[in-house]
Amino acid sequence: xxLPKIDISSLPDLDVLTGVFxxxxxxxxxxxxxxxxxxxxxxxxxxxxxxx
Amino acid sequence: xxxxxxxAALLADPAPVAGASSAASGLAPRLAKELARFGGGEGLDHxxxxxxxxxxxxxxxxxxxxxxxxxxxxxxxxxxxYWSWRHFSNGVLHSAVIAASGRASxxxxxxxxxxxxxxxxxxxPEWIAFQPGELHAAILAGSGAARIMRNDSADPARAVLVxxxxxxxxxxxxxxxGEREALVLDxxxxxxxxxxxxxxxxxxxxxxxxxxxxxxxxxxAAGDAGASRAELAMALLRAMGRADAxxxxxxxxxxxxxxxxxxALRECLALDSAVGFAAxxxxxxxxxxxxxGPARALVDTLAARDPAFDHARETxxxxx
Numbered sequence: 011x012x013l014p015k016i017d018i019s020s021l022p023d024l025d026v027l028t029g030v031f032x033x034x035x036x037x038x039x040x041x042x043x044x045x046x047x048x049x050x051x052x053x054x055x056x057x058x059x060x061x062x
Numbered sequence: 063x064x065x066x067x068x069x070a071a072l073l074a075d076p077a078p079v080a081g082a083s084s085a086a087s088g089l090a091p092r093l094a095k096e097l098a099r100f101g102g103g104e105g106l107d108h109x110x111x112x113x114x115x116x117x118x119x120x121x122x123x124x125x126x127x128x129x130x131x132x133x134x135x136x137x138x139x140x141x142x143x144y145w146s147w148r149h150f151s152n153g154v155l156h157s158a159v160i161a162a163s164g165r166a167s168x169x170x171x172x173x174x175x176x177x178x179x180x181x182x183x184x185x186x187p188e189w190i191a192f193q194p195g196e197l198h199a200a201i202l203a204g205s206g207a208a209r210i211m212r213n214d215s216a217d218p219a220r221a222v223l224v225x226x227x228x229x230x231x232x233x234x235x236x237x238x239x240g241e242r243e244a245l246v247l248d249x250x251x252x253x254x255x256x257x258x259x260x261x262x263x264x265x266x267x268x269x270x271x272x273x274x275x276x277x278x279x280x281x282x283a284a285g286d287a288g289a290s291r292a293e294l295a296m297a298l299l300r301a302m303g304r305a306d307a308x309x310x311x312x313x314x315x316x317x318x319x320x321x322x323x324x325x326a327l328r329e330c331l332a333l334d335s336a337v338g339f340a341a342x343x344x345x346x347x348x349x350x351x352x353x354x355g356p357a358r359a360l361v362d363t364l365a366a367r368d369p370a371f372d373h374a375r376e377t378x379x380x381x382x
Contacts, residue, residue, distance in 0.1 A: 014368055016335050018328055027321075028321035029282065034271050
């Protein structure tokens with residue numbers, strides 16, 4: 011099945027949007043969780059090294 | 063490039079880097095085993111040693127003392143040593159994760175009362191955050207005042223909040239079912255040290271924040287980091303044009319929260335419209351699925367936009 015390309019910005023969101031993990035507003039700094047209020051994304055770049 | 067002699071010496075002999083890591087990993091085997099079972103989803107009432115830590119007055123303090131005994135000496139002897147405890151500070155809250163297993167973590171949390179008071183914005187609206195997960199806490203030192211807010215509403219859009227005061231002082235304990243209960247700090251006198259046992263929510267959880275004044279929802283966010291990580295990874299793979307990832311996106315559209323599934327559908331459609339449209343049609347056909355309605359609407363929008371999608375809709379939704 012061959013279908014035309016779609017631009018993601020033309021696709022609708024749901025009625026209620028859901029923020030990324032940890033994106034709470036006016037959050038008491040004394041209650042910030044010690045773990046995972048950040049999303050870590052690691053990108054590996056592969057490069058072929060010439061052998062000497 | 064200048065290389066500090068202390069760092070250069072580590073290149074020749076890296077042993078001091080690993081030093082603190084072996085000295086700091088000190089949970090007793092029984093406790094470590096119970097933490098692993100807790101992290102796997104087992105209830106605290108089946109884990110006597112771990113439960114005692116959060117019920118007996120002295121247990122939390124003696125566990126902490128034992129764990130901390132060797133750390134200062136090790137770190138001062140080898141200041142460049144790698145410290146195996148994951149640590150965090152935002153100037154108000156300082157924490158170190160002593161041990162973690164599966165979804166569970168055991169951590170020490172210090173709230174600096176003076177910094178907390180200085181950072182507090184009394185004019186800001188009181189927004190209560192409910193973050194799915196289970197928390198057991200034991201106060202080890204310091205004092206303060208707090209409230210446990212409970213949401214008794216069945217409607218996620220509006221909270222019905224019930225408040226219960228909690229005195230924070232040495233020996234005090236509390237537990238929170240994060241989806242329904244939240245702690246609100248009212249006063250922190252000096253440093254407040256807490257031992258915390260936390261279990262993250264399972265996949266698909268949603269964190270919500272409500273205005274304490276009228277109970278209306280002001281924000282919702284992914285309740286587990288994995289969902290957001292997947293969302294960012296999908297955006298990256300789509301930008302890279304990795305069409306080979308499309309079947310994986312389609313699979314993601316079947317599991318997790320509605321928000322995560324919808325995002326997977328959008329990414330899948332943008333990456334590979336044929337695989338994405340098939341996944342969208344499958345969602346539209348699914349009886350009782352909260353996303354069936356929005357999926358059906360999007361199928362129709364795309365079909366109206368382009369005859370190729372209209373033709374695909376006939377094939378996918380009405381298989382003769």
